[in-house]
Amino acid sequence: MTPRVVVAGSANMDLVGLAERLPRPGETVLGDDFVMIPGGKGANQAIAAARAGGKTAFLGAIGSDAFGVTLNARLDASGVDMSRVRTSYGSSGVAVIMVDRAGENSILVSPGANRSFTGLTDDETATIAAADVLLCQQEIPLETVFAALRAGRAGGTRTILNAAPARDLPAGLLDEVDLLVVNETEAHEITGGAVGGDVMAALLALVPRVVLTLSGAGSRYADRDGADAHVPAFRVEVADTTAAGDAFTGALAVAWGEGRDILDAIRWANAAGAACVRKVGASSALPTRDEIESIYHAA
Incomplete structure (x- = not known):
């Protein structure tokens, strides 16, 4: 089965600077290299889902500038259906990303056209x-996220929210979520400070299923039926962690849509994250299905 995946989210041009280390506040560091790569959490996850084998459509907004042309071309070339993407007069979203030689990063996002993605059309609602x-995800207006999740729930579509970046959520939004994907910082933000063993219980009071990503330690899954399991990470040499979470989440949507057992879907998504961190960049590092399978089956 080839799952139909719709990603409603952001598209940004990533301006990536590579250096020995990240600069401290007020400091200038001489860099090693600079590249421009189409990205944005929504676009990245759409590309990740398409490369992982999903029939993927993207809903979002890009600018009328040259970055918008490039963003549209990259997603289209990756197999993402771009027929419903809006073009907004002005600049596209931009992310300024600094990456050190250990693969750690620091990111500043200017939303640009992503701010204009409001008020779902009848066609967008039907597509969902x-x-x-x-x-x-949460790089677009939250009222649009809420509307998309409601449309999914009303249509019987499985809904996944990657609550990144961390933001204050409107009341009722999490009621429309079937599966919440968060890292430890985002979980802390949503629960108001729950830590340790309390964090999963606090999240499950809000949503029926949770995946807590733990960076190099893998992922933890829990649900209201009593499941609570750690899914270990795959060990690879790390070049850049920028899009690892997007690779994971896009692959998870495909695997869950294929009908895999949820723990196996998470393990497969962990393999996608591992394949991604071996390369520098965002969309350019997102793995193909064959790359995911090679890691998944090698362990």
């Missing part, structure tokens, strides 16, 4: 309702 899985 016809999908197997809807995947949202």
Whole structure:
């Protein structure tokens, strides 16, 4: 089965500087290299889902500038259906990313056209309702995230929210989420400071299923049926962690949409994250299905 995945989210041009270390506040550091790579959490996860084998459509907004042309071309070339993407007069979203030689990063995002993605059309709502899985993040207006999740729930589409970046959520939004994907910082923000063994219980009071990503330690899954399991990471040489979370989440949407057992879907998504961190960049580092499979089956 080839799952139909809809990603409603952001598209940014990533301006990536590589250096020996990240600069401290007020400091200038001489860099090693600079590249421009199409990215944005929504676009990255759409590309990740398409490369992982999902029939993927992207809903979002790009600018009328040269960055917008490049963003559209990159997603289209990656197999993402771009027929419903809006073009907003002005600048596209931009992310300024600094990466050190250990693969750690620091990111500043200017939303640009992503701010204009408001008020879902009837066609966008129907596209969500016809999908197997809807995947949202939080780099677009939260009222649009809320509307997309409601459309998914109303249409019987499985809904996934990657609650990144961490933001204050409007009341009721999490009621529309089937599966929440968060890292430890985002979990802390959503629960108001719960830590340790309390964090999963606090999250499960809000949503029926949770995946807590733990960077190099893998992932933890829990649900209201009593499941609570750690899914270990795959060990690879790390070049850049920038898009690892997007590779993971896009692959998870595909694997869950294929009908895999959720723990196996998470393990497969961990393999996607591992394949991604071996390369520098965002969309350029997102792995193909064959690359994911090679790590998944090698362990």
